[in-house]
Amino acid sequence: MKKMFASERRKIILGKLTDQHRVTIKELSEEIKVSEATLRTDLSKMEEEGLLKRTHGGAILSEKQDSDTSFTTRELKNRYEKAAISKKAAELLSNGQCIMLDSSSTTLELARTIKEMPIRLTVVTSGINTALELNENPNITVILLGGIIKKGSFSLEGSLGINILNQINIDLMFTSANGFTFESGLTDFSVYEVELKKAMVSASNKVVALLDHTKINKNSIASFASINQIDTIITDFDMTGSYTKKLEEQNVKIIMISTDEHVN
Template identity: 70%
Template sequence: MGKMFAPERRKRIMDMLNEHQRVTIKDLSTEINVSEATLRTDLTKLEEDGLLKRTHGGAMLTDHIESENSFSTRERKNKDEKTAIAKKAIEFISNGQCIMLDASSTALELARILADMNIRLTVVTSGIKTALELNEHPDVTVILLGGIVKRGSHSLEGSLGVNILNQIHIDIMFTSANGFSLESGLTDFSVYEVELKKAMVNSSKKVIALLDHTKINKNSIASFASIEQINGIITDGDITEEFAHKLNGLNITITQVEPDSN
């Protein structure tokens, strides 16, 4: 195996943790073929990002981290903010478009609003709950991407659905993320789901990120959209003038919303 750069090493560490829930530095050193000192630095960085918990001689994927990233937990978290973001996202959608929705809880909120609207759309999604939410709409054609069902998330992952994307013209993709930064773009926790989301981004003419305030200036384990691939951000977060100026310089439109106070 050739030399791995830090992002590749850390992705491999998270792959092993997702598979085994617990790893030792010795096992990692054998698998990745780097020094234990280098791996300790990697584990410290991943712990700082909230992705694992260091243990004596290794690391573990804690129940807390797993539950924090489960769909049911994410769906309840910051629900008012996600609803406000989804309501604003509607303004970017026109009758007759083909849009893409990822499997995020914020995209599900958008689907719930669309389900009650008099609108004609084609909706491509990797979210099982999102597809079911729109399935009964008489004027919405739902295309569910193929893939492996991710346990606990109601989402699909892997590259099985990529061929479908090659046959469809997507006007806008609406996606959330575990984190967003100028350095890494949109990042997510699941290294497996990221592979499908990369293909979804590459197939879309326009990408709009739906990000509540907890996602801004935060990095997760794997990037699925570079800063150059993002056209717009809808958020309830406080955006500094300097940050907004940088985004505008990158041709990223920022739209800020305020959740309902009631």
């Protein structure tokens, strides 16, 4: 059997935790085929990163990660910042474009902004709420990607909707994430949703990441877009110095929302 890297093991562990909220070292050892000692090291590292909480003989999903997976919770968090970021993102739109929106709470805010705009667009999305929001505007053609409805959410996941992406030319994809780091790029907590988001990123000519300050320098389960796949980041996080320089070296455009813009 091919040796599994630590990152691959941890992706499996977090995937199981997301689905069932607790795991034991014994069941993980049997499934992943590595020693219990190795898994204890993995769990300790992941606990240090705030991804889980160790228990006797296993682990549970950390309270923070658990609450982050609820769409209702995420929608209410930092809504003011998300609205400001979305208004800035809407400035990138022009008549006749075909754009893609993921199922994040931030792009739902963008959809609410777009709905009120006098603009003609085709919008492809994996978000059920996003599709319903935009369908109220007669000038917007909405294409909802097929898939499995994610439990406790209003998003679709899985590979059922991927084939349609081969038939559409996407000018811009707007996406958010559970976390963003320079090393991992955009990361999310659902390994199943990540597969669809990877295909969405690959099908798009340009990718715009909408990230409030709580997403920056935070890692989650799995990456769906590396730094070289991101064209623009719109954020209220104060990106300065070496961080900005590293992103610009990768040709990532940074649009920062100032405090003054938040007030308006």
